[in-house]
Amino acid sequence: MRIEITTDAAEFRSRTESFLLRDPLRHTVITTSIANQVEGVQTPDRAARFLSVHADDATVVGVAMRAQRWDVYLGELPEGSAGAVADALAEVVPESTGVEGLVGDATAFAQRWSDRFGVTFRPSFGTRLYRLGALRIPDVPGTPRRATESELPLCLEWAAAMHNDAGIPAVALDKAAIGKRVAAGMIWFWERDGRPVSFAAHQIPVHGWSRIGLVYTPAPHRGHGYASAVTAHIAQVLRAESLDVCLFADTANRTAGKIYQAIGFHPTHEFVHHEFS
Incomplete structure (x- = not known):
């Protein structure tokens, strides 16, 4: 070897x-x-x-x-x-x-x-990888739309909040990459009554696959299915481009796992992050 x-x-x-x-x-x-x-x-x-x-x-x-x-x-x-x-x-x-x-x-x-x-080392977070099977579109009030470049500050704010909620170090947040994804139309908002209530993004396609993530809903808007709706919409857009779709979910976030499976994602692999101290 x-x-x-x-x-x-x-x-x-x-x-x-x-x-x-x-x-x-x-x-x-x-x-x-x-x-x-x-x-x-x-x-x-x-x-x-x-x-x-x-x-x-x-x-x-x-x-x-x-x-x-x-x-x-x-x-x-x-x-x-x-x-x-x-x-x-x-x-x-x-x-x-x-x-x-x-x-x-x-x-x-x-x-x-x-x-x-x-x-020493300790597990700091775990993630589960899901792949999309038969997509199920939830019936949720609101509409999807792509984020605009003027909304980059909001995208960065929500991305940082998502990392914080998951316990992922802020250093993992690539601000320049998020800006490029906004410019390329790869970040979507779910909008209700004229204002964004959730957002999600996807990566550039590689070898016939595109991975969804970031996905985040601010606390005041949770519990209404907005994250499910925007994730399902992006999955539908990617599927229409003949792409396979996958995403990660924090294993500690049982709600995320449930909503992804409800719209058609199936778990495939489990990962752990160990932090050295």
């Missing part, structure tokens, strides 16, 4: 694309991050690291990354390799403060990191 690390998102995509295409749903975060950087949706991050694991015949058998000021994110890895991946990344990004991945891999990575640096 050999591990290679690069700072070049385009080089990494070229090296690993056939592997990622085997399961584009599982790797939606990695493929979207690469596409956003290569296509200019996100500002290239000098601290980014993209890791590939190779078998003896040079075939790619695993991937991981640290990009856009995020902590380490693990893609599919060969069984028992999480510790070696932690060692490799510890050499180049020792300042990383957490890791996210499938529960077993992320925990094994965190344990190796803990042993190496003499730190």
